[in-house]
Every structure is written in structure tokens, then in C-alpha cells.
Amino acid sequence: MQSPAKGQDMNAPDNHAPATQADGVVDWLTNGTRDERFIDNIFTQMCIRLQQAGIPVKRATLHILINHPQWLGARMMWSNGMREAEIALVDYDVRERSEYIGSAANEIHDGATEVRERLEQDPSLGRKHALYDEMRANGLTDYVAWPLHHTLGKRHLVTFATDRPGGFDEGHIAGLRKLLPVLALVSEIRVKNRLARTLLETYVGSHAGELILAGATRRGTGTTVRAAIMICDLRDFTKISDNWPRDDVIDLLNDYFDAMSEPIARHGGEILKFIGDGLLAIFPLHEPNACANLLRAVAEARQAMAALNERNNATSRAPLNYGIGVHVGDVMYGNIGSSSRLDFTVIGPAVNMASRLEALTKQLGRNVLLSRAFAELVEREFELEHVGKHEVRGFSDPIELFAFQG
The missing domain is CATH 3.30.450.40 (GAF domain)
Incomplete structure (x- = not known):
């Protein structure tokens, strides 16, 4: 056995090295x-x-x-x-x-x-x-x-x-x-x-990453994309973060995001950002069955959250609850931000609507709320519960909503 050499760096180039077979x-x-x-x-x-x-x-x-x-x-x-x-x-x-x-x-x-x-x-x-x-x-x-x-x-x-x-x-x-x-x-x-x-x-996600590597880095540039938009938020997170040890809060968030994110990725969605205890994801409609795939992802995420709550219950942790708002529409997909710090994201009224529906989930006692525009694209394949028309902050007319139980 020859001991490891501790002297000369074997990676150092030698410009005068003799010819070798290599x-x-x-x-x-x-x-x-x-x-x-x-x-x-x-x-x-x-x-x-x-x-x-x-x-x-x-x-x-x-x-x-x-x-x-x-x-x-x-x-x-x-x-x-x-x-x-x-x-x-x-x-x-x-x-x-x-x-x-x-x-x-x-x-x-x-x-x-x-x-x-x-x-x-x-x-x-x-x-x-x-x-x-x-x-x-x-x-x-x-x-x-x-x-x-x-x-x-x-x-x-x-x-x-x-x-x-x-x-x-x-x-x-x-x-x-x-x-x-x-x-x-x-x-x-x-x-x-x-x-x-x-x-x-x-x-930033795989699709946005590809666009950035391809040169889509100029502020204000973007494209209009028709997509199903999903916004998810964890309930009572402020109380949890105030009362739990810091490391437990981080572990909880990671487990929660795993439960939500993995089904989204598996069914072709793209998570554009995590916002504190929430996430924003899109399913572009140019992909086949995008809206149906969104609901399949939600159904799997619901099962994953149930399993997570069982594990949390075994360690005396309170169950986690969440709300999801879903809408479909045109969004601007591109670079937004300051001259030196950009965010590759989506904006537009359709995103605002999904956010408002997520906020209504707690008020209406439903985990998942869908707009009529989205529900019309999936109602033949999935069983949805009609929950009536409701005022939505920022929109002049009441919006017809549906709940999805998965």
C-alpha cells in the first residue's frame, strides 16, 4: 500500500512534462x-x-x-x-x-x-x-x-x-x-x-428557468399565457409560527410544501413561487388536460395532507388546514421588478381572482373553491358542489363558485 501523497499538487499543470500515451x-x-x-x-x-x-x-x-x-x-x-x-x-x-x-x-x-x-x-x-x-x-x-x-x-x-x-x-x-x-x-x-x-x-421552476437561460431576462418582457391558476395558503400559520419552535416551523412548512408541490409537478403544473406559507402554481392550457390535471394534483395533495396530519397527530401536533383558490384566464408571464432585481412570475386579473377565491375558502368552509370559468372545463369529469354566487373583493359582480371535494 502506498500512503496518500501530501506534497505536490497532482492537478498542477507541468508545461515541461514529457510526452505520454495520454x-x-x-x-x-x-x-x-x-x-x-x-x-x-x-x-x-x-x-x-x-x-x-x-x-x-x-x-x-x-x-x-x-x-x-x-x-x-x-x-x-x-x-x-x-x-x-x-x-x-x-x-x-x-x-x-x-x-x-x-x-x-x-x-x-x-x-x-x-x-x-x-x-x-x-x-x-x-x-x-x-x-x-x-x-x-x-x-x-x-x-x-x-x-x-x-x-x-x-x-x-x-x-x-x-x-x-x-x-x-x-x-x-x-x-x-x-x-x-x-x-x-x-x-x-x-x-x-x-x-x-x-x-x-x-x-423559479423548470419552464421559467429554460426561458431565462434562453435569454428572457429583460425587465418588462413577457408573454400572454392562458392558464389554470392555483393559489394555496396554510391556515393559522401566524399562530403556529408564534407558538412553535423555529426548527419545528421550518420542518412543518417543508412537509406541507412537499405534500402540495409533488402532486403539482407530477401532473404538469409549475410552481412559480412560494409566498410565506402559500404557493402560486399554473397549468398552461396549451398542455393537454391541464385543468383536469390541476384537480388530480389537488386530490393527491389532499391525500398527502391527510397522511401528514396523521403523522403530526402521532407527535401531538395540531392538524394543518389549508385553502386553495382556482381560476382560469389569461395572465402576463414574464419579468417584473426593479432595475437590479427581477421576479419571473404571472400577473393579471385571473391571478387576483384565484387569490380572492383562496381567501373565501375559510369564510365558506371549503378547502377548494373553483370559479365558474374553471368549473365549466372540468364539470363533465369531476363531481363539483355548487356553492352559489358570492361577492369577491375587487370584482364588481358576484362570482358563481364551486367546491371540489376530491
């Missing part, structure tokens, strides 16, 4: 990957090209920290004969589990600049980890891992293994090391592009 692969990484958007495709092609260059890579992995709301990172694994890398998402708890503790990733994270394990030697003399046992069982003879340095101190990980008798020779290692600076640059560009997309999807 030089053609380095040139391809530098000049031949401009049109490839995804790092997993580049990684797969890189491994195949290394084999063609005479470097006997049998297995390789690329571990990237992605800082997704749900995932710490992603692992791309390639092995001999694969045309696509396998991608596995890694959750935030991984560093507490045996698969991480004592692994090469653990050593690199703790500061090692190289981890090398000669798998042909007596296992009792080597590192103790299930991964090394697995690689030995698969006939691998040598394994090396290096950090991959991105800007601002971000460290990722790349590993290579071979089944060549005697393991990698010095020329193979020199070639692989020569790849590292270029692979770091190529991967950072793709990772940051994906991170930008992920952050936009997380904070």
Missing part, C-alpha cells in the same frame, strides 16, 4: 469537446480513448459535488465495454455511512493529493474498505484516485482502476496525471452550466 486524449479534451454538453458523455469517451491509447483502464469514476437541494453529489462510473456511464445520485448523509468512511473519497476530502492501492498485494497489508474487496473480487489489480480541483477551492474526485498484471506502470500513471488539469477545466464548465440550470429550476 497526449492525444489531452488534445481531444482540450479541442474536441466543445460541442458536448454533458460531462458523463465526455467522461465515457475519455475512458474509451485512454484504452485506445494503450492505458489499460478497466474501471473509472468521477465524483462531483453538485449542491442540489436533495443531493450532495453525483457519481459517474464507467467500466470496460460501457457506452454510457452509470450515474448515481449521492445524498447528504453519505459521509456518515460505511460506504464513505475509510474510502478514497474520504481520504481525498480530508486533504490527500493521491490515493493508490495495489490490489494484488496481500489484502491484510492494504486499506480496509468494502470497495477494495469488491475490486479484487472483480479481478482488478491497481487503483488510483486524485482530487479534481475546480476554482475557489472546490475539490471533486476522479479514480481509475486496471486489471493489468502488475497494475499501472509509471508511464500509465504519468499519462493519467497529465489529464487532470484539462479534465478539471472541462468538467467545471459542464458542472457550472448544470448547476445554473439546477438553481434556476429550484428557485
Whole structure:
């Protein structure tokens, strides 16, 4: 076993490095990957090209920290004969589990600049980890891992293994090391592009994110969209936030938004924003069955909230209640805000109507209120309860309303 090197940075470029078997692969990484958007495709092609260059890579992995709301990172694994890398998402708890503790990733994270394990030697003399046992069982003879340095101190990980008798020779290692600076640059560009997309999807929604990435960033620009609009609000949240511990309030909100949001996304809706304890979502009518899908999402959200209240009851928490207002109409969908801070959202009388209906749910004792305009589009498919005409603040004429029980 060779201990992790603590000295020279293996990712530092050496302009005077001698020629290696990997030089053609380095040139391809530098000049031949401009049109490839995804790092997993580049990684797969890189491994195949290394084999063609005479470097006997049998297995390789690329571990990237992605800082997704749900995932710490992603692992791309390639092995001999694969045309696509396998991608596995890694959750935030991984560093507490045996698969991480004592692994090469653990050593690199703790500061090692190289981890090398000669798998042909007596296992009792080597590192103790299930991964090394697995690689030995698969006939691998040598394994090396290096950090991959991105800007601002971000460290990722790349590993290579071979089944060549005697393991990698010095020329193979020199070639692989020569790849590292270029692979770091190529991967950072793709990772940051994906991170930008992920952050936009997380904070403004997938459709709005696509529009922003496509250049829809000028203030005041937008389009008119006909959509079903849904506004949901949690009841008695002020009392809850005043009386519950802060962390409990955050957990409650996250559970509530999960119960509401996941059905919306599953049925093709887009959540444009969370507003305190409420949310605004649209189902554009150019999508087939948009209005019916909205009610299907509401029905599933109702079931999810019932299950959440059962769990809360088991921990002596009061049940949560909510109100949902639904309307359909034309909305302006685009950029609104100050010269330096924009919000990609929808505005218009149809949004105001949905908001007013949500406010009426408490007064009328219904969880879900629908306008006549919306109800006409779904009444043949869903059973609705007519609750009469009611005054709606901001609108001159009474509005005919329907309740949906799901």
C-alpha cells in the first residue's frame, strides 16, 4: 500500500512534462469537446480513448459535488465495454455511512493529493474498505484516485482502476496525471452550466428557468399565457409560527410544501413561487388536460395532507388546514421588478381572482373553491358542489363558485 501523497499538487499543470500515451486524449479534451454538453458523455469517451491509447483502464469514476437541494453529489462510473456511464445520485448523509468512511473519497476530502492501492498485494497489508474487496473480487489489480480541483477551492474526485498484471506502470500513471488539469477545466464548465440550470429550476421552476437561460431576462418582457391558476395558503400559520419552535416551523412548512408541490409537478403544473406559507402554481392550457390535471394534483395533495396530519397527530401536533383558490384566464408571464432585481412570475386579473377565491375558502368552509370559468372545463369529469354566487373583493359582480371535494 502506498500512503496518500501530501506534497505536490497532482492537478498542477507541468508545461515541461514529457510526452505520454495520454497526449492525444489531452488534445481531444482540450479541442474536441466543445460541442458536448454533458460531462458523463465526455467522461465515457475519455475512458474509451485512454484504452485506445494503450492505458489499460478497466474501471473509472468521477465524483462531483453538485449542491442540489436533495443531493450532495453525483457519481459517474464507467467500466470496460460501457457506452454510457452509470450515474448515481449521492445524498447528504453519505459521509456518515460505511460506504464513505475509510474510502478514497474520504481520504481525498480530508486533504490527500493521491490515493493508490495495489490490489494484488496481500489484502491484510492494504486499506480496509468494502470497495477494495469488491475490486479484487472483480479481478482488478491497481487503483488510483486524485482530487479534481475546480476554482475557489472546490475539490471533486476522479479514480481509475486496471486489471493489468502488475497494475499501472509509471508511464500509465504519468499519462493519467497529465489529464487532470484539462479534465478539471472541462468538467467545471459542464458542472457550472448544470448547476445554473439546477438553481434556476429550484428557485423559479423548470419552464421559467429554460426561458431565462434562453435569454428572457429583460425587465418588462413577457408573454400572454392562458392558464389554470392555483393559489394555496396554510391556515393559522401566524399562530403556529408564534407558538412553535423555529426548527419545528421550518420542518412543518417543508412537509406541507412537499405534500402540495409533488402532486403539482407530477401532473404538469409549475410552481412559480412560494409566498410565506402559500404557493402560486399554473397549468398552461396549451398542455393537454391541464385543468383536469390541476384537480388530480389537488386530490393527491389532499391525500398527502391527510397522511401528514396523521403523522403530526402521532407527535401531538395540531392538524394543518389549508385553502386553495382556482381560476382560469389569461395572465402576463414574464419579468417584473426593479432595475437590479427581477421576479419571473404571472400577473393579471385571473391571478387576483384565484387569490380572492383562496381567501373565501375559510369564510365558506371549503378547502377548494373553483370559479365558474374553471368549473365549466372540468364539470363533465369531476363531481363539483355548487356553492352559489358570492361577492369577491375587487370584482364588481358576484362570482358563481364551486367546491371540489376530491
